[in-house]
Amino acid sequence: MKLTVQGEHDLPPQKEWFYIVAESGKHFKACFSGKKTKKLISLEGNEEIGLATKGALLEREMVYPVYYTYADPERRGIVTKETLEAYGGSEVFLKKTNITREDRRGKKRDI
Numbered sequence: 001m002k003l004t005v006q007g008e009h010d011l012p013p014q015k016e017w018f019y020i021v022a023e024s025g026k027h028f029k030a031c032f033s034g035k036k037t038k039k040l041i042s043l044e045g046n047e048e049i050g051l052a053t054k055g056a057l058l059e060r061e062m063v064y065p066v067y068y069t070y071a072d073p074e075r076r077g078i079v080t081k082e083t084l085e086a087y088g089g090s091e092v093f094l095k096k097t098n099i100t101r102e103d104r105r106g107k108k109r110d111i
Contacts, residue, residue, distance in 0.1 A: 014031050018111065022052035030049075040094075063078070
């Protein structure tokens with residue numbers, strides 16, 4: 001899953017990564033990448049953002065727990081635009097908090 005930021009925003013540079021906390025409580029490192037079009041990417045693997053989204057949909061039984069497309073000929077485990085709209089919309093909102101967390105080198109990172 002790829003998330004693209006639309007419009008003009010005051011986003012941190014790519015080297016200033018931060019933590020994202022998903023609805024489930026799981027956290028992962030992320031940053032914004034790109035010059036003209038900004039994309040939100042996970043530094044711990046591209047699947048982290050998709051897994052966080054799919055986890056929220058699984059909890060609400062909006063998709064089935066299928067992780068390999070070849071095992072899902074009916075496509076009941078695939079997150080589609082229609083699934084996201086039924087969930088409440090196809091937009092993701094990120095909110096910066098006043099909370100920070102130290103990384104392994106002792107630098108405080110935003111959450």
